[in-house]
Amino acid sequence: MTTSSTGSNNDLTPAERERYSRHLLLPEVGTDGQKRLRAASVLCVGCGGLGSPLLLYLAAAGVGRIGIVDGDVVELSNLQRQVIHGEGWLGRSKAQSAASRIADLNSGCRVDVHEQMLSIENALDLIAPYDLVCDGTDNFPTRFLVNDACVLLGKPLIYGSVQRFVGQVSVFNRTADSPNYRDLLTEPPPPGEVPSCAEAGVMGVMPGLIGLLQASEAIKLITDIGLPLDGRLLVVDALTMRFRELTLKVDPARQPIENLIDYRQFCRPELLAMDSISVTELNALLEAEADDVVLIDVRNPSEAEVASIAGSHLIPMSTIENGEAVDQVRSLAQGKRLYVHCKLGGRSARAVQMLGSHGIEAINVDGGIDAWAQLIDAEMARY
Structure with missing residues (x-):
């Protein structure tokens, strides 16, 4: 993956060399990889269960610019899994809470705070300035929206999802020939068929595990090391602690993505009028x-x-x-x-x-x- 070049030719400062010394010791990362991380920009859509570990470890790794998109506020029931937030932020902006924690963790990170939900009106403008996108959302309309916007803009997408004790991770749209979310899910499931975490529950550590795997994939893409989950879907079952890998291929019959649509109607067709x-x-x-x-x-x-x-x-x-x-x-x-x-x-x-x-x-x-x-x-x- 090609990252933005701002500052990428500047040598690391002594403080950066000390902070990221464990990265520098890895031949696969080294100074060049750390410069790539510093020059990279990542947008995280959602700073809840998945976004919490994602943001913390991207900031700790030295990603130079991190964008946060979330228009929600911190609620007590979030704290069981959304570990970037604390009790002092209850009732306040999740995006601001996450930005505050990142600033405390790594002041060298530039954080862009977008206190709004992703929509068809703002998605392209919000995503366009970043090198890659991490999906930390928990609903089908936004997942399809994030995917389609990334396809239209040619941005790699790090996908993650959780339900109860099971999670999934993959890398979409890394190249023009890579699968995207619509190759995994050609159409949304019928309304109500897949309960949300709020309905079915989720083991608190599960989003943490999946978010960490997403962060790993993001770092690999930025530094251009290892084998990304491009064309592969990793499925994790925490109850049995089993990891399975499924092959994911581009569906030749899939309709091309040419524009953004009404994703709420696409995923949740309007019910008949009722009392x-x-x-x-x-x-x-x-x-x-x-x-x-x-x-x-x-x-x-x-x-x-x-x-x-x-x-x-x-x-x-x-x-x-x-x-x-x-x-x-x-x-x-x-x-x-x-x-x-x-x-x-x-x-x-x-x-x-x-x-x-x-x-x-x-x-x-x-x-x-x-x-x-x-x-x-x-x-x-x-x-």
């Missing part, structure tokens, strides 16, 4: 103890153990999808007003649609239990 209710309205009904109100919770049992709304009936989404719980719901809804909630409102909306196909009328709770925790019960745990 909905706010958590404030639902709370008023429950406080009135109306006899004709039934509330079902379509989250997983493990989620319900974290927090639940009193009086709700736990009927996991999977049991509605496979038809197992349809008769149970029908019985509960007999002569009643049926309301459905999940964590954020997405799964419950699909449940309402599915129940409707069985002739069961239901109303979706906007914002789910997360909105309930924010607006109704401040003592309720959020996850």
Whole structure:
């Protein structure tokens, strides 16, 4: 990979030679490799579970310019895995928190802070100035967006993802002949088929492990050493501590990427219009103890153990999808007003649609239990 040349011909200072002495001792890296790292620019999209180790080790390695794209704030539930942040940053900008930690770790790193989420409006402008991109995101719309923008701009992309105890790493778009994310996933999975970390959980160290592997691949690309994961997908199972490698090839039938699209619609087609209710309205009904109100919770049992709304009936989404719980719901809804909630409102909306196909009328709770925790019960745990 060719990095930007700013400062690349300048010799290392005595302080740099001391700081990076362990790199300089490696014949594969040496002074030339350290200069490449100093001259390189890397954009990390997301500074959460994957971005935390990525950013820390890129900064520690001496990458000269690091960009951070994240418009979120630090929440208590982040700290189980997002180790770049601390309790003192709760409720404050993740991007600023990460930049502050990098400045403390290596003041020689230039950090560009972009306190915004990547979008089709800003992606090309944000990515263009950097040599390579690291994907630290946790959702399909942004992964496709990052990939397509990198393809259009000819930027290598270091991919990583985690779920529960399993993670994946690969290098996309290293050359014009390299695979990209659309060769791994030609189209997004149906909405709800792959639960998010917020729904399924994740072992705290798992993003750390995958983020470190991403950092390793980034350093290898910058210094032009070793064999990158180009055309290879590394799959890590932490429960069995097994590493598997799968070959990834360019799909000759894949449509060329010519422009950015509406990735949210691409990954999450709009559901049919349906009746909905706010958590404030639902709370008023429950406080009135109306006899004709039934509330079902379509989250997983493990989620319900974290927090639940009193009086709700736990009927996991999977049991509605496979038809197992349809008769149970029908019985509960007999002569009643049926309301459905999940964590954020997405799964419950699909449940309402599915129940409707069985002739069961239901109303979706906007914002789910997360909105309930924010607006109704401040003592309720959020996850």
